[in-house]
Amino acid sequence: xxxxxxxxxxxxxxxxxxxxxxxxxxxxxxxxxxxxxxxxxxxxxxxx
Amino acid sequence: xxxxxxxxxxxxxxxxxxxxxxxxxxxxxxxxxxxxxxxxxxxxxxxxxxxxxxxxxxxxxxxxxxxxxxxxxxxxxxxxxxxxxxxxxxxxxxxxxxxxxxxxxxxxxxxxxxxxxxxxxxxxxxxxxxxxxxxxxxxxxxxxxxxxxxxxxxxxxxxxxxxxxxxxxxxxxxxxxxxxxxxxxxxxxxxxxxxxxxxxxxxxxxxxxxxxxxxxxxxxxxxxxx
Numbered sequence: 030x031x032x033x034x035x036x037x038x039x040x041x042x043x044x045x046x047x048x049x050x051x052x053x054x055x056x057x058x059x060x061x062x063x064x065x066x067x068x069x070x071x072x073x074x075x076x077x
Numbered sequence: 078x079x080x081x082x083x084x085x086x087x088x089x090x091x092x093x094x095x096x097x098x099x100x101x102x103x104x105x106x107x108x109x110x111x112x113x114x115x116x117x118x119x120x121x122x123x124x125x126x127x128x129x130x131x132x133x134x135x136x137x138x139x140x141x142x143x144x145x146x147x148x149x150x151x152x153x154x155x156x157x158x159x160x161x162x163x164x165x166x167x168x169x170x171x172x173x174x175x176x177x178x179x180x181x182x183x184x185x186x187x188x189x190x191x192x193x194x195x196x197x198x199x200x201x202x203x204x205x206x207x208x209x210x211x212x213x214x215x216x217x218x219x220x221x222x223x224x225x226x227x228x229x230x231x232x233x234x235x236x237x238x239x240x241x242x243x244x245x246x247x248x249x250x251x252x253x254x255x256x257x258x259x260x261x262x263x264x265x266x267x268x269x270x271x272x273x274x275x276x277x278x279x280x281x282x283x284x285x286x287x288x289x290x291x292x293x294x295x296x297x298x299x300x301x302x303x
Contacts (some may be wrong), residue, residue, distance in 0.1 A: 032115035032179045039118040039175040061290045
C-alpha cells in the first residue's frame, strides 16, 4: 500500500484532464451556437 | 436526429465500459507482485497511448486524403483527431511520470521511449499552433504536411523499447517468449482499451461537429461581409 498516493494521483490527474477537456468542448459548443444564432439574425436583418 | 441518437448511444456505451473497467482495475484484478498497487496505472496509461496513436494515425490519413482530394471534411477530421491526440498524449506522459517515481525513483529519464513520446507531443502541439496562426486558406495544407511528417514518430515510439535498451518496461504483449500477461490482467486491459476507444470515437464526433460549426461561422462572416 506504500505506493497508493501515486496510484491515487495518477487516476485523479487522468480524470481531471478528461473532465476539463469535455467541459471545454461543451463551453465551446455553447459559445459557437450563440455566435451562429447572432450571425444568422444579423444577416436576416441586413437583408431586409 | 440520427447524430444525437448515435452520440447518446456512444455516451451510454462509454459509461458502461468505464464503470466495468474501473471495477476490474480497482476491485477484481490481482495486484502485481513486483510493483505493487501502483502497477494499476498501467490499465489507463496503455489505453491512453493507444488512443493517441489512433488519433495521430487519423491525422496522417486525413492529411494524405486532404492533399489528394482537397475535401475539407478530411481536414476537419484530421484537425479534430490532432487535438484529441494531444490530450491523450498528455495523459500518457503525466500518468507515466507519476508511475515512474515509485518504481524508478525518478520522475523522468531521457530514455528512448519517454523522449520520443515527448517529441510526439511537441510535434502535435506544434501542429495545433500552426493551425491556429496560419492563414485560413493555407492552414489545411500546412497541417496535412505536418500531420504526415509527425506520424513518422509514432512507429519510433512504439518500437523504441524493442530497438534500444530503455528504462521503460519491455512489451508485455507480443514481446517474446518471456513476455505476456495473466488472463485477468489481459481482460482488464482489453476492457479499458475498449472504453478508451469508444471515448475517443465520441470525442471525435463532438470535436468534428464543433469544427464544422466554426467553418460555418467563418463562411457566414465572409458571405455576409461581417
